[in-house]
Amino acid sequence: MIEVRDLVRTYGKQGRKSSAFQALNGVSFQVPTGSTVAIVGKSGSGKSTLMHLLGGLDKPTSGDVLIDGTSLSSMRRRVADRFRAQDLGFVFQSFFIEPGQTCYQNVVLPLEINKIARSKRKALVERALDQVGLTDKLKSKAGTLSGGQKQRLAIARAIVHSPRIIMADEPTGNLDSATGEKIIELLFGLNKQLGCTLIIVTHDAELAARCQYRVEIKDGSVVGLHQAARTARRPAPPTSSTPRGNAVAAPRTRRVIQ
Amino acid sequence: MKPLDVIRRSGRNLRQAKIRTLLTACALAVGGFTLTLTLAAANGARAYSQKVIDANFDPQALIVAKDKAVFGDSQSDQQGPQEYSAGSTTNAASVKLLSDQDIQSIAKVPHVEQVSRQYNLSTLYITRPDNAKRLTGAINILSPAQKLKLSAGSLTGGQGAIGKGQVVLPDSYLSPLGFNSPTSAIGQQLVLQVAGPGFGAQRPSQAFTFTIAGVSTKSDLDISFTNVGPFIGEEDGQAINLYANGKEAAERGVPTVIIKGDGTDTALIKADLEQAGYQARTSADLQSLLDQVIQVIQVIILVFGSITLVASFFGVVNTQYISVLERTREIGLMKALGMRRATVSWLFIIEATWIGFIGAVLGSVAAIATGIALNPWISQKINFGDERLLIFQPSQIALLIVFLMFVTTIAGLLPARKAAKLDPIAALRTE
Known part of the structure; x- marks a missing residue:
């Protein structure tokens, strides 16, 4: 369960209204483990700030994010680092892969950070590359891959350490629509297959509509919380033990509209 | 991240900026080259002076005098011009001589085998x-x-x-x-x-x-x-x-005698002689006198070599700052993936250490190659005979490499701190 409680994030000096900028203005919602969530909004709406807070990269001015009951804002930096290293996988719009390194070296990074034994790494990297369809690229330089392949490599890196949550920030933003479609299929497939929660930040309404939960953000506030009708038809993820009724009811009561 | 992974990853980072790394390492290599050659030349000079003394002076021998002034010691027993008395000449009066009686008592000092007057x-x-x-x-x-x-x-x-x-x-x-x-x-x-x-x-x-x-x-x-x-x-x-x-002048004695020990440590004989009121110099003393001269010259060259090191120190700082700037996004990613600040810092520190290693190895290899190529020519030019001026000691070179690695590691600290402090969100925004 990911629970967002009244998140406020203010940039600039606090208490001085003129220079302070409120990126998030009291955002609350909750989604169950294993679900697919879209955070939708135009640029400048605060969706990236929300993602940074969800990923523990940033600390909220007030409010809290609870991941399965653990508070992110009260975590010390070291604990937050470990949380990101073990439980999160990031996919970015501009891939952020190292072109000069091989696919193996790119994907193995989270394993190195998590101090996984050297002997286990190769099998894990190979499995991740398998899952994104880059089995034969193990030793290729990442720079030689096409755009879609680069994003698939980034996804392999995001899943190699079996995180609980995958965060994708505009994963299709730099791809043509056909390639983007394949990436989305891949992400949804992994969500089903691995049972991890998938959070996609996007301004693409069509993509957002395919997620089970949709959080619409405008000017730092949630303006719409939707649960797709077809989520009911989806089987519950294998790792989730949360009763579905609970999860669905919560967002409605916590909706904040200014 | 495990230490070995940090070392490998930082080494790999260097390989991606080959030319920059090599140039920085070259700057360092100049210092390493100078220092290696200086050390080698001092080794050679020391070995040479040792050989010269061994060839000319029996290690069992001591030069003995009554007056420190004989050995050029400024703290002579008699300072300044002396009072005139009939029969005394400036020469004879300026140093105290060893009389027959002195020589007999020198001969009685334990372990003295032979006493030879130096006329x-x-x-x-x-x-x-x-x-x-x-x-x-x-x-x-x-x-x-x-x-x-x-x-x-x-x-x-x-x-x-x-x-x-x-x-x-x-x-x-x-x-x-x-x-x-x-x-x-x-x-x-x-x-x-x-x-x-x-x-x-x-x-x-x-x-x-x-x-x-x-x-x-x-x-x-x-x-x-x-x-x-x-x-x-x-x-x-x-x-x-x-x-x-x-007869009269001859009986006054000789300024110095040379004695030969029986195989006992000459330092012990020297101590006994000094206790008896005589001045003595062993071959080790002569050696240390020469070594002192060599040492002074060596220190001077080492200081100049170290100045080039200061220059390359800033070179490494500069290079590492550029490396941090260049890889801002990568640092942001690594931090987003949960890499700890200390680990990010270590990645850049070890990168600097690698530069130090490469530079030091380049410099010392170049110095050794130069030494091997030039040794015969140098020996010929300065009449060294079969001796080699440049003597390379592996332990010294290893120590020098470690020292240069230490210097560059220090140089890497500040840029590494900058990397560690980078805000991952701002870093990821950099396109």
């Missing part, structure tokens, strides 16, 4: 029957501390000493005296004409006749002054001294 002798000329008169330098008394390299003849005085009535000629004297070869000189007569006490044209002189027992050659290691004149034994020296200076 200051000169001749008017030397000649041999039916030959021209030749000027010569000092007549040397062969002491047990000196070793002569003979190209012909042999010494019959026992224990490498020259027998009574015998002389050893340096080979440079052969052709002026009309000898064709060293062997042809052996057994021939040589006359030393010595001036007696007195002044002017009436000054008397006496001929001392010797048999040539050997011909000495100058080895590359010889210190030139040991070979300027003919060598005679101590007993003949005493006779010539008595005639040349008169």
